[in-house]
Amino acid sequence: MFLHFPLSLLLIPLAYCIGSISFAVVVSKCMRLPDPHSYGSGNPGATNVLRTGNKLAAVLTLIGDALKGFVAVMAARMILGDASLTSTTESWILCAVVMAVFLGHLFPVFHGFKGGKGVATACGILFGVNWILGLATLCTWVIVATFMRYSSLAALAAASFGPIYFVFLFGFQPMALALLAVCLLLMWRHRGNIRNLMNGTESRIGSNQDPKNKAPQ
Template identity: 85%
Template sequence: MTFSLDILLIPLAYLIGSISFAVVVSKCMHLPDPHTYGSGNPGATNVLRTGNKLAAVLTLIGDALKGFFAVMLARVLLGDESLTATLSSWVLCGVVLAVFLGHLFPIFHGFKGGKGVATACGILFGVNWVLGLATLGTWIIVATFMRYSSLAALAAAVFGPIYFVFLFGFQPMGLALLVVCALLIWRHRSNIANLLNGTESRIGSKKTPS
């Protein structure tokens, strides 16, 4: 691809990221708009509050796959050197940030998006499967022992860029993943406050309906 066409991958990634599977799945399964109940967050956890586990699983898979698809599409079109070649790597960085920002601020859904955990996971697997697996493993370990989904997400967000540097050294993608990490932490600011004051719900705990 020429450089001018490469650049088009960035807005395309944003549009892919803007597809909110919480909204799409809810409409297809005749469930309420996820913005209108619970936390108002269009993500798998909030969709689960409807009691429809299938809808929550489909939302989780869809949000992860869109991150994975956008990155893999860019990698295929940019070539195998996209993680290290200067020009291609910066375009791929743009794709990573665009698909994540699309999820956070989706143009198709009034710029009201989710927190980005599943999409970030898909992005990491798209960049490198070992990176994705290591970060997912971090989430699983923290979630298993601490039983806080939000804390597990925060830990995984912090370690994701660290794992990348360990695997690939200091590359532009590390900076992009650091931005993703910062945005994910920012989106979890209410969860951080709840963790600090002891009101964050644990995995498997019964929550009173909002």
């Protein structure tokens, strides 16, 4: 452990601040696009930004939201040392970092606590914890999305399997609890999508969006 215990706790608020950077808002401002809170679903995420018709902005949003999760967790792992994935004090701090960066995305202090649903950030977190874990979860998303054609269902399935994959790879470590909490929060943020899936009204990948949901030009 490279930092003394009190100093290592500073990683938690730092992770929250990193998570609070909403790349949907930042990219939209830089590219002179409408505020993503003002159109479509109102969700500051890549899918909503795509409604502007600007694919580059959506891709940059996706990459940025994923990278902040990856950077926060990976930096904490490097600082805390190899013991951060086992049942040690460092592991609980890393768990808190995971929760902090994810909560930062959901409730960003820099953007009026109006955040996104957390899919890209959760993916970045998983890759930060372990690249095999991240890849397995990403493959789950791709498989479900390819065959079912529902992005939200793919996200829910991938989030559900994330903690399971972790336990399979590392056993019952504290991080499994943190990833389970991320999974439950992601599901809560998708509660509207879950209702739509149950009602058969959820939009499929590649389907035309309702014109009233498009961004103003």
